[in-house]
Amino acid sequence: MRWRGRRQSGNVEDRRGRGLVRSKKGVGGGAMIILILAGLFFGEDVQKILSLFVGNPGTQTASTPQQSSTPAQNDEAKQFVSVVLAETEDTWAAVFAQAGQRYQPPKLVLYQDQVQSACGVGSAASGPFYCPGDYQIYIDLSFLNELRRMGAPGDFAFAYVIAHEVGHHIQNLTGTATQVRQLQSRASRAEANALSVRLELQADCYAGIWTNHTEKRAALLEPGDIEEGLAAAAAVGDDRLLKQAGRAPRRENFTHGSSQERMEWFQRGMQTGDIQACNTFG
Ligand SMILES: [Zn+2]
Secondary structure, X not given: XXXXXXXXXXXXXXXXXXXXXXXOOOOOHHHHHHHHHHHHHHOOOHHHHHHHHHXXXXXXXXXXXXXXXXXXXXXXXXXXXXXXXXXXXHHHHHHHHHOOOOOOOOEEEEEOOXXXXXXXXXXXXXXXXXXXXXXXXXXXXXXXHHHHHOOOOOHHHHHHHHHHHHHHHHHHHHOHHHHHHHHHHOOOHHHHHHHHHHHHHHHHHHHHHHHHHHHHHHOOOOOOHHHHHHHHHXXXXXXXXXXXXXXXXXXXXXXXXXXXXXXXXXHHHHHHOOHHHHOOOO
């Protein structure tokens, strides 16, 4: 990717080297999980409940920077993450504007080993994740080694992962994530897993949309980049991961989709650039 010299997002928060610090939002992970569950069982609008505690995602970006106990690092990986996040901000701001809406971008937290989120404690082992409760993406950069180990090296492979997590943020903003969680709360395990697959494949499709729009706007891609993205999508397919873990790749245990499906939905978004093409629930 030709990413150097492009705008870097101001929404990256570097918590590396700070250890496990309590959420500065004032509500501990345990309380937040109870709130989320309460919302699911009582049919409340979870986002409304959460917004009482974590505030509007748009207002958080204006808060003053936290004093870090270690000097701010500005290494290449952080710069790369900041550029990719900025490109997703430009893409989704344009897509939302077309629908007459304003895009509220997520924050992206870089951490090391363990991190406190509104969804509980995240660890490097769980890989990058998005927490709907605080509208934040959490990434431990050791995941880059993991991607390499899984046979998906390259900068665009990592960009696809970031764009996928931003895809979950879009689902949070549109209400799709809340609807799916409500359906899952009254579904069987197999049905709940099938719903999770649809949500994940849609996030892959949204990553494809980002690729399409960014390429039109900025022409960042170099030969081999698309292949890197597809390799990453395939590497995180359930069939491959279950096989690697020595388990039978049974469909009812899938939560993210097969390698083939993940590549297909990423490609669909990339080819069309149209959010309507990402209806994995149809
Ligand atoms: Zn996902």
